[in-house]
Amino acid sequence: MKTIQVATTINGDATEFVCAPDESLLDVLRNRLGLTGAKEGCGTGDCGACTVTLDGRMVCSCLVLGAEVEGSTITTIEGMSTGDALHPLQQAFIDHAALQCGICTPGILVAAKALLDRNPDPTDTELRYWLAGNLCRCTGYDKIIAAVQDAAAKMRTA
Amino acid sequence: MVQVTLFGSIRAHADGRAKVEVEARNFKELLDRLVEQYPGMKPQIDRGVSVAIDGLVYKEAWFAPIKPDSEVVLLPYMQGG
Amino acid sequence: MMDTGVSKRKFKQVGTRPARPDGVDKVKGRAMYGADMTAPGMLTGRILRSPHAHAEIVSIDVSEAVALTGVKAVVTGADLVAQDDIAMRDIQINVLATDKVLYDGHAVAAVAAVNADVARAALKLIKVTYRALPHVTDVDAAMAPDAPVVQAGRSLETVPAGMSANVTNQCEFGHGNLDAGFARADLVIERSFTTAATHQGYIEPHACLASMTSDGKAEVWCCTQGHFNVRSICAPLLGIEASQLRVTASEIGGGFGGKTAVFIEPVALALSRKSGRPVKIVMTRDEVFKATGPTVATSMDVKIGMTKDGRITAGDATLRYSGGAFPCGTVEMGAQSAFAAYDLEAVRTLGWNVLTNRPKEAAYRAPGAPQAIYAVESVIDELCQKLNLDPLDVRIKNAATKGTLSSYGPTFDDIGLMATLEAAKNHPHYSAPLGKNQGRGLSAGFWFNFGGNTSVSLTVNTDGTVSVSEGNPDIGGSRASISLMAAEELGIGYDKVRTIIADTASLGHNDNTDGSRVTFAVGLATIHAARDVIKKMCGRAARMWDIDEDAVTWVDGAAVPAGDNAGKFPPMTLAEIAATSLQTGGPLAGHHEFTADGAGVSFGVHLCDIEVDPETGHTSVLRYTVFQDAGKAVHPDYVEGQMQGGAVQGIGWALNEEYIYGRDGRLQNAGFLDYRIPVASDLPKIDTVILEIPNPGHPYGVRGVGETPIVPPLAAVSNAVARAIGMRMTSLPMSPPRILKALSGG
Numbered sequence: 011m012k013t014i015q016v017a018t019t020i021n022g023d024a025t026e027f028v029c030a031p032d033e034s035l036l037d038v039l040r041n042r043l044g045l046t047g048a049k050e051g052c053g054t055g056d057c058g059a060c061t062v063t064l065d066g067r068m069v070c071s072c073l074v075l076g077a078e079v080e081g082s083t084i085t086t087i088e089g090m091s092t093g094d095a096l097h098p099l100q101q102a103f104i105d106h107a108a109l110q111c112g113i114c115t116p117g118i119l120v121a122a123k124a125l126l127d128r129n130p131d132p133t134d135t136e137l138r139y140w141l142a143g144n145l146c147r148c149t150g151y152d153k154i155i156a157a158v159q160d161a162a163a164k165m166r167t168a
Numbered sequence: 169m170v171q172v173t174l175f176g177s178i179r180a181h182a183d184g185r186a187k188v189e190v191e192a193r194n195f196k197e198l199l200d201r202l203v204e205q206y207p208g209m210k211p212q213i214d215r216g217v218s219v220a221i222d223g224l225v226y227k228e229a230w231f232a233p234i235k236p237d238s239e240v241v242l243l244p245y246m247q248g249g
Numbered sequence: 250m251m252d253t254g255v256s257k258r259k260f261k262q263v264g265t266r267p268a269r270p271d272g273v274d275k276v277k278g279r280a281m282y283g284a285d286m287t288a289p290g291m292l293t294g295r296i297l298r299s300p301h302a303h304a305e306i307v308s309i310d311v312s313e314a315v316a317l318t319g320v321k322a323v324v325t326g327a328d329l330v331a332q333d334d335i336a337m338r339d340i341q342i343n344v345l346a347t348d349k350v351l352y353d354g355h356a357v358a359a360v361a362a363v364n365a366d367v368a369r370a371a372l373k374l375i376k377v378t379y380r381a382l383p384h385v386t387d388v389d390a391a392m393a394p395d396a397p398v399v400q401a402g403r404s405l406e407t408v409p410a411g412m413s414a415n416v417t418n419q420c421e422f423g424h425g426n427l428d429a430g431f432a433r434a435d436l437v438i439e440r441s442f443t444t445a446a447t448h449q450g451y452i453e454p455h456a457c458l459a460s461m462t463s464d465g466k467a468e469v470w471c472c473t474q475g476h477f478n479v480r481s482i483c484a485p486l487l488g489i490e491a492s493q494l495r496v497t498a499s500e501i502g503g504g505f506g507g508k509t510a511v512f513i514e515p516v517a518l519a520l521s522r523k524s525g526r527p528v529k530i531v532m533t534r535d536e537v538f539k540a541t542g543p544t545v546a547t548s549m550d551v552k553i554g555m556t557k558d559g560r561i562t563a564g565d566a567t568l569r570y571s572g573g574a575f576p577c578g579t580v581e582m583g584a585q586s587a588f589a590a591y592d593l594e595a596v597r598t599l600g601w602n603v604l605t606n607r608p609k610e611a612a613y614r615a616p617g618a619p620q621a622i623y624a625v626e627s628v629i630d631e632l633c634q635k636l637n638l639d640p641l642d643v644r645i646k647n648a649a650t651k652g653t654l655s656s657y658g659p660t661f662d663d664i665g666l667m668a669t670l671e672a673a674k675n676h677p678h679y680s681a682p683l684g685k686n687q688g689r690g691l692s693a694g695f696w697f698n699f700g701g702n703t704s705v706s707l708t709v710n711t712d713g714t715v716s717v718s719e720g721n722p723d724i725g726g727s728r729a730s731i732s733l734m735a736a737e738e739l740g741i742g743y744d745k746v747r748t749i750i751a752d753t754a755s756l757g758h759n760d761n762t763d764g765s766r767v768t769f770a771v772g773l774a775t776i777h778a779a780r781d782v783i784k785k786m787c788g789r790a791a792r793m794w795d796i797d798e799d800a801v802t803w804v805d806g807a808a809v810p811a812g813d814n815a816g817k818f819p820p821m822t823l824a825e826i827a828a829t830s831l832q833t834g835g836p837l838a839g840h841h842e843f844t845a846d847g848a849g850v851s852f853g854v855h856l857c858d859i860e861v862d863p864e865t866g867h868t869s870v871l872r873y874t875v876f877q878d879a880g881k882a883v884h885p886d887y888v889e890g891q892m893q894g895g896a897v898q899g900i901g902w903a904l905n906e907e908y909i910y911g912r913d914g915r916l917q918n919a920g921f922l923d924y925r926i927p928v929a930s931d932l933p934k935i936d937t938v939i940l941e942i943p944n945p946g947h948p949y950g951v952r953g954v955g956e957t958p959i960v961p962p963l964a965a966v967s968n969a970v971a972r973a974i975g976m977r978m979t980s981l982p983m984s985p986p987r988i989l990k991a992l993s994g995g
């Protein structure tokens with residue numbers, strides 16, 4: 011199969027890659043670019059472990075083709091913090107023990123940030139519905155909700 | 169002598185008795201005496217059994233000590249998740 | 250020897266909530282899970298699976314696949330060493346089938362190719378000729394005398410003659426006179442129940458990277474609950490010695506028991522040996538559902554008698570569990586747990602395991618207990634309803650306490666059931682008002698907890714810090730708990746300790762991360778390893794002071810003279826001893842290897858409020874509170890996390906999750922879309938109340954906490970539904986169509 015050349019911006023860096031026409035953005039990130047922070051839990055859009063933002067929109071990267079992202083801006087979990095400082099959401103997840111195994115954590119952090127970018131003060135219900143596409147089998151979600159709310163509060167006063 | 173309580177499905181090999189007595193100072197001796205005295209138990213014991221000694225469950229420790237007045241209960245081999 | 254006076258101990262570190270050591274890596278996406286590792290020259294492995302529920306393999310022709318450009322190796326069952334030991338042989342033929350396929354998704358062959366596309370294409374070129382055989386996927390159908398036989402000759406001597414050949418074992422527990430007990434009852438209720446098989450549902454699919462050379466040297470990197478177990482299984486299947494196979498556990502994305510089993514690692518090793526290159530296999534979600542272990546599917550009858558004032562007079566349960574196509578001992582655990590919460594004069598449980606054409610069962614959190622306890626707690630609840638008794642009072646009245654002869658044989662030592670029941674009774678949740686279509690349910694739950702084989706090594710570095718190496722993959726923050734216990738025992742700060750998971754070459758054997766054993770057993774080994782090095786540090790101080798070794802003790806992180814007679818010296822801290830350790834006798838290290846038996850049992854009580862929508866049959870969980878005895882909560886955040894996560898898995902089991910098989914014996918819902926696990930918007934806050942009734946078998950009083958929380962939700966939710974709709978559901982899950990059917994009188 012002929013590969014396609016694609017130019018994008020990923021986590022602020024101009025990035026070019028080649029991929030097969032049917033290759034998912036998730037596979038490109040993980041297998042071609044070494045960005046293994048996005049995880050594959052299902053490959054069918056049902057778990058949210060592969061969540062990234064594409065031009066500011068939250069997407070399941072397993073459902074996006076690598077070839078589709080020409081000219082787009084992508085942010086993955088690897089782009090969430092700058093230097094050695096954690097994003098308030100990342101810090102809150104550690105402080106609130108919002109991860110057990112942590113496999114869902116990158117996707118949930120990206121999704122939570124996408125929500126707070128739009129709505130800095132969500133209710134618990136809004137937050138639970140926003141995160142409904144991100145499965146976590148370990149925590150029962152309780153500490154995740156608490157962590158996001160704590161981070162949101164800190165970000166509002168920052 | 170220690171008194172050993174047998175779980176239901178192994179009693180058939182001890183003439184239906186729920187309790188038997190054997191001379192044993194530890195888990196290993198207990199298993200050896202049971203097999204000697206009740207050969208029908210051998211297949212089950214070879215597959216693995218646990219023992220509760222004074223309420224605590226031991227799965228492998230052959231030398232877990234048994235006192236003459238210990239409560240000893242034979243159980244199937246147990247496993248968690 | 251164990252310390253006495255456990256409960257009096259004042260802790261400095263244990264019981265605090267420090268940040269976990271792997272937290273930053275995990276929130277930054279840098280932690281390396283099973284699928285995240287690569288090796289130069291790595292190939293992609295993929296597995297061909299049976300489309301049949303049950304078939305004979307007549308022939309496998311791999312020639313076209315081998316010939317495809319980019320294919321570097323093809324293996325079949327013939328590439329693994331045939332095993333004599335029957336349990337090992339079951340694993341062998343489950344990993345790669347030989348004569349027969351036993352379930353939809355059973356692995357038949359595998360390829361390694363330069364990339365996934367070529368590997369997928371190669372699978373299509375493998376020609377397997379099957380002769381389809383009659384199949385059975387339902388437990389009760391498989392018990393019928395004329396049922397298709399899944400595997401012949403697998404019945405143990407415990408099975409009475411005349412039963413279906415699919416019955417592999419029978420077990421029985423209990424004591425007392427049942428007939429007399431039922432005769433004393435004012436009301437006897439007997440009901441039959443079924444529960445669907447559910448999957449552990451870890452978000453990370455199984456993944457491994459294997460490298461094996463033609464001289465038999467091998468390495469495996471994989472996500473597992475026990476890399477020592479991976480070694481024990483892979484080495485004989487590949488015909489190599491344990492010393493030649495090093496297994497390293499990656500970070501693990503959930504397991505819940507399901508990653509105690511081995512599926513792809515031997516296949517990747519065989520492919521690597523044949524191709525001469527490293528091979529990575531990552532399962533798809535479809536493969537995870539079809540070919541890795543769900544829990545047992547069950548069918549159960551429970552009969553309980555009760556007096557008018559709520560005393561249980563007798564309990565009898567018959568359990569039929571199916572662990573899939575292979576013999577499975579889970580029913581024994583169910584039969585022992587069923588009535589464990591109660592102090593009963595007459596009790597009996599009888600259990601059978603039955604073969605069906607389903608994947609090989611893998612442990613799932615408290616394996617066997619949630620199902621049996623669901624059935625028992627449902628009947629108790631119905632008795633309470635009919636006799637107009639408060640369900641919590643009835644449980645308190647019958648609760649097992651210290652000195653109770655348990656239903657499975659041993660007499661209980663200190664246990665926390667009564668305390669959890671009373672905490673539930675006094676909690677505002679229990680008396681909060683309920684609205685229309687709403688109901689409140691409760692259930693007690695029990696799990697044994699285990700210890701097991703454990704090996705820990707602990708080094709004191711010259712800068713006064715401590716490194717702990719342990720051998721149990723960290724699923725839920727255990728490295729933090731182990732560091733806390735090391736810090737506590739050594740009397741230094743948590744930040745001075747780092748715990749890592751060592752590979753199979755670096756420590757003695759460690760049992761799987763299962764049975765709620767890690768905080769208990771690895772913690773105990775860590776405490777002993779710390780004491781080992783403390784003794785050595787006291788020895789170094791004695792030399793420095795030129796006094797007798799026995800005249801030195803360890804207090805608050807420093808060696809001190811044991812008394813005035815020993816001499817007058819200022820305390821010598823761990824850091825001071827460490828700084829000169831290379832001059833005073835060499836590196837300082839402690840270690841401990843043992844079988845940590847003697848774990849204490851654990852009880853929990855869950856309270857649950859639900860609302861049923863009579864239009865749709867949908868059940869919403871409105872409020873949920875978990876009460877559990879943790880013995881001593883080492884890191885309370887992760888204890889709460891276990892309680893919440895287990896409760897939610899149980900809620901999913903009660904309301905939605907199930908393996909659905911078609912008439913063709915094939916799994917119909919092998920994906921997260923159709924196998925629906927709870928999402929954030931399905932749930933309320935899960936409140937937790939931790940009780941601490943110290944385990945007499947642990948110096949800090951620790952009990953395992955990981956498994957008990959999945960036990961009560963099935964009945965707690967079901968009892969709530971029964972009270973909301975005025976009807977008792979006897980099949981799980983209580984999915985909306987089932988509830989609608991019940992409401993319409995069907």
Ligand code: FES
Pocket residue numbers: 049050051052053054055056057058059060061070071072073
């Ligand atoms: S991997 Fe993309 S949604 Fe699951």
Ligand code: FES
Pocket residue numbers: 108109110111112113114115145146147148149452502503
């Ligand atoms: S922490 Fe394990 S899946 Fe969320």
